[in-house]
Amino acid sequence: MMSEIKKIKNLKEFSTSADRFEGANLLCPGCAHSIIVREVLNATNDDLILAASTGCLEVCTAVYPYTSWDASWIHIGFENGSSAVAGAEAMYKALKTKGRLKQPERTPKFVAFGGDGATYDIGFQWISGCFERGHNMMYVCLDNEVYANTGGQRSSSTPIGASATTTPAGSISYGEKKNKKDMMAIMAAHGAPYVAQVSPSKWKDMVAKIQKGFAAEGPVFINAISACTTEWKFAPEDTIAITDLATDSLVFPLYEIINGTELNITYRPKNIVPVRDYLGAQGRFKHLFTKQYEYLIDEWQTRVDLKWEQLQRREEARV
Amino acid sequence: MLEIRWHSRAGQGAVTGAKGLADVVSTTGKHVQAFAFYGSAKRGAAMTAYNRVDDQVIMNHEKFMAPDYVLVIDPALVYVADFTAFEKPDTVYIITTHMSTEELIASQPKLQGKKVYTVDCIKISQETIGKAIPNTPMLGALMKVSGMYEMDFFKENMIRVLKKLPQKIIDANMIAIQRAYDEVK
Amino acid sequence: MADTMELRDIEVWDGNMAASHALRQVQVDVVAAYPITPSTPIVENYAGFAANAYVDGEFVMTESEHGAMSCCIGASAAGGRVATATSSQGFALMVETLYSASGMRLPIILNVVNRAIGAPLNVNGDHSDMYMGRDSGWIQLDAYNPQHAYDLNFIAFKVAEDHDVRLPAMVHQDGFMTSHTAQGVHTMTDEQGFNFVGEFKPMNDMLDLDHPVTHGVQTEEDWHFEHKARQQHALMTAVIPKIEAAFDAFEALTGRRYNLVETHQMDDAEMAVICMGTSVETAMEVVNELRANGIKAGVVGIRVFRPWPMEQLAAVLKDVKAIGTLDRSSPHGTMGMLFNEISGSLFNTDTKAVLTNYIYGLGGRDLTKAHLVGIFNDLKANMDAGKPTTPLQQYIGLRGPKLSFF
Structure with a gap:
């Protein structure tokens, strides 16, 4: 059976698809991780072989003797979810060659999930290795811009000015000092067939991208914004609203890069929201709204404007 | 137990020579060992390789050896390496050099009173194989000096050992082995 | 299908x-x-076998050893035969x-070619990695020569993949002293070798798409x-x-006998050295030679290090x-592992042997027959005195002033 693109008509049908990721999990109320994972898994009817790096998703979904996963799933450590699924994919190829697959007519998809700590920082080498080798796999980064599982330490995805427990805001510090690492550019530079940034609040855009990713041959990188009610400090019921602010302020623009060269912007907000509104909605940026640090909000806006301009130039130039 | 120590420069093929010899000897039912001292040194560094041959299973894994034969396949090593280390009264030296045996002993007095044979494996390998790879000719010289095996038997087995090389190179090696056998003095 | 390779009965x-x-x-x-x-x-x-159709599985060159074992874990959980090598x-x-x-x-089967661990960096053989x-939780088997390195791999796959075991296994060999020393190795045909281990039988395999399985769960207190405890019990x-x-099945097939503990001249031995790797054979x-002089010495080699x-x-x-x-590994702050483990093995028995410890061979330093004769001389003195006549821990083959502890 060749895999076919799953037809999705509306949100109701999508959200009530048979779950291979159960609602019975220990994630915080309002956690975006579970929304993203459901959207990825529900985008296909194919079998799935999944991996997770150590992090919120892992510790909250596979606590013995329970599992939230109704698809094969593996976790080894913090840094190697990518390699775990790459190893499984290699075994799939080997058994296919040798005629030992139990269900040879089915073509499972291989997906690894990791947080930004596992992706931007500690697991970066392993991911780079998997992408250079060209495993047929999808890597989904659940990007909440902080080590949330261990209580909010900064990662190289934490943006400037965010207060994290290891870069706290204080009388002489505005929090994180470094700009967020451009993981999309780095992964595209591997020559991956498909690299995309997605938001769970823009579910149609996301499903289209996941399906494109599943259709591609080779390693696919998906960077998903995952608003964190606990560490970003907003009310659990505001997860989708905050996520919309991120995409509509262009702090987290939605685009894809095909074969490392062809960049397409996939979402253009009708009304672009000021970055100030996005920052102001989260406790982690509260200290920026003081006389001492207010200049950083303007810098933020300038940075976001420049990035948006650069993306548009690349899209126009087809590079 | 027959023990052989090779003095070579990394890249000249002493390890391959020692392993090739072990392979040939093994086909006669004898027990063999071939090993070398390694470091992180690159091509050109002085190094040693070793053979042990015995009728019994060889259990000894010490690197220390008092050799019966010392094979020197780089001409300069007789002046810079401790090639007489742990020699026995009857240790036999086969040395690659363009000099005659008398000239060599005159230039390196440590060899006086020793059983010394010379052969120019560098020249032979350059003229036959086209490269300074003096390992296989040295084995030809060893066959002559030691009387270990008949030349036909030895060459037949060396062809098998070298079988992954192009036929042209194998043929050149056979000529090199024969020349060293004939020319060693 | 992978091509068959014709091997001679004895390959060097x-x-x-x-x-x-x-x-x-x-x-x-x-x-x-x-x-x-x-x-x-x-x-x-x-890689050469793969490039020439002698193997038809997947060969993945990773970006690091951590990545290599991570891939091995994913591959093994997916349900197939997996192996790698490192040092x-x-x-x-x-x-x-x-x-x-x-x-x-x-x-998973891991071939460990034992080598020193830096600093200072050293590429030569000692047992620091094996001890580490x-x-x-792995089974650890120890080879003393190339023949063992060959044979013990077959044993390792057969034991590790048994559904009553399901534990990974390491096959250890001494860096350079075994790994780069050519010796005669009695071979099996490709068919004999494969049949000894048999087809891989998957269990809890991720690739059984009708029976999803969760591997690598979280368990707290x-x-x-x-x-x-279950892992230790197994x-x-x-x-x-x-x-x-x-070992029995392998002997029946090849005539080559392996034992959990290898012994040489131990039936009436009054004194013995215990060691691992190539040193076991040199000691034999x-x-x-000592026996020829009427000295009742023996050798004990550890074949199965874990369990x-x-x-x-x-x-x-x-x-x-x-x-x-x-011990061919620096214990750094205590007695050598073999001293401690042998002490523990004998403590509740009637054996009242005098037990001493030698640290030797670090970074590939040669262990000569002369060194071993010296050790047996020490043991003879200890035996005659009925107590240690030397410090409990001594260094063998170390340059400079004699170093000893306890």
């Missing part, structure tokens, strides 16, 4: 080549590896994942202890009988009066 192989051929013959499904001296040739030889610093980098592999009960692995009770059965040769063959060691050492334990 070094330990690395021997291990590579064993991996080829058992038709490993996935080899994921990263090269490091002195185990690199295992990976290179295997030294690479082994150290792999250590985190070694615990994952055993904790997840995945029968000893609490990782409520279940972690029970998991680890290692302590299931493994030894399976290894013995595999020394004992033969530790405590009862078997107590049995072979029960009548010995002086024992020298030879």
